[in-house]
Amino acid sequence: MLVYAVFGDPVEHSLSPAMQNAAFSALGLSARYLAFRVKKERLKDAILGAEAMGFGGLNLTIPLKEAALSIVEPDENAAAMGAVNTVAFGDGIRGYNTDGLGALRALEGAGVRVAGRRVLIIGAGGAAKAIARQLALSGAELSIANRDRERALDLAASVGGRGYGLSELDRLIPWAEVVVNATSVGMREGDPRIVDGRLFRQGQIVFDIVYNRETELLQDAARAGARIIDGVPMLVHQGALSIEIWTGRKAPADVMEEALREELRNR
Structure with a gap:
């Protein structure tokens, strides 16, 4: 065996x-x-x-x-x-x-094509790097927001996107057609929200890579009429x-x- x-x-x-x-x-x-x-x-x-x-x-x-x-x-x-x-x-x-291609297949399996779409990735760690590279290769228009703005700028520069700090989410969330939470925030009940749920809108795609529970971010997005995809x-x-x-x-x-x-x- x-x-x-x-x-x-x-x-x-x-x-x-x-x-x-x-x-x-x-x-x-x-x-x-x-x-x-x-x-x-x-x-x-x-x-x-x-x-x-x-x-x-x-x-x-x-x-x-x-x-x-x-x-x-x-x-x-x-x-x-x-x-x-x-x-x-x-x-x-x-x-x-296999993280990046796994994320792309998760989106495609939900009927989401990323080519030409405005995609916001929240986070700049290992998972975010993999997802950003794969979605950039697939033709997405990428923006990346992270608590450490310099890390967001570095990642964005490496994939041809734009980098921002989390303070700019108020305008980035309404801009995005697809929002990807590539952080671990939400893995534990009681984690602080990183996004004001009132910013989500009907017709958006909100994908959270956290898989062990339905996060508050997904709950907020669903209440706003967005389509949600969990990390499973x-x-x-x-x-x-x-x-x-x-x-x-x-x-x-x-x-x-x-x-x-x-x-x-x-x-």
């Missing part, structure tokens, strides 16, 4: 084992996916240990994605995004980033892409999403 795993710190909240094990079962593969807490300073040891023990592959989550760049051989996409979320063994230790489809599609990298088989995204939502209902 091949072992796959997600490394993170913390990692107890991860829903990846539920969906990845459902996928392996549906594909008839003799494989098991587990979660391990790995501290950033021990990441190299953990990755080399997984290779030595014959693991099939790894996913990486917060705070390990950027640290992995110096350990694995990143492909062009992961190097450009500055983060690795998928590690494959075999011909060396290769690193990939992105998690599913980035995980499906990881399976395809590891196995060369098309992953059953519908099975994975069903397993993921069932796990959420039971938590």
Whole structure:
């Protein structure tokens, strides 16, 4: 039986084992996916240990994605995004980033085309970098807002967009056709709102990458008549892409999403 795993710190909240094990079962593969807490300073040891023990592959989550760049051989996409979320063994230790394409597939799965659309991304961390690069490649007109305005400016410059501080959301939210929250704000009940919900409007698309709960941002957007997309489809599609990298088989995204939502209902 091949072992796959997600490394993170913390990692107890991860829903990846539920969906990845459902996928392996549906594909008839003799494989098991587990979660391990790995501290950033021990990441190299953990990755080399997984290779030595014959693991099939790894996913990486917060705070390990950027640290992995110096350990694995990143492909062009992961190097450009500055983060690795998928590690494959075999011909060396290769690193990939499936977050951006996972986000694009989540939007497309909801019937949203981003080419030529005005897209606002809130955040400038690892997930925001991946999403911004992918949506820019797909033809979106990007604006990026972040608490640290300099980070927003740097990310915007790298993808051909415009960068702003959060103080400018009052005019950016009405401007945007698609709003993407690429921060972790909303993951915990009681997190402060980063957007005044009264700024949302009917006809907007509001996509929040947080997947463990319906965030206040999505609730506010729905009340304003916007179409909302939670983080589950992105998690599913980035995980499906990881399976395809590891196995060369098309992953059953519908099975994975069903397993993921069932796990959420039971938590």
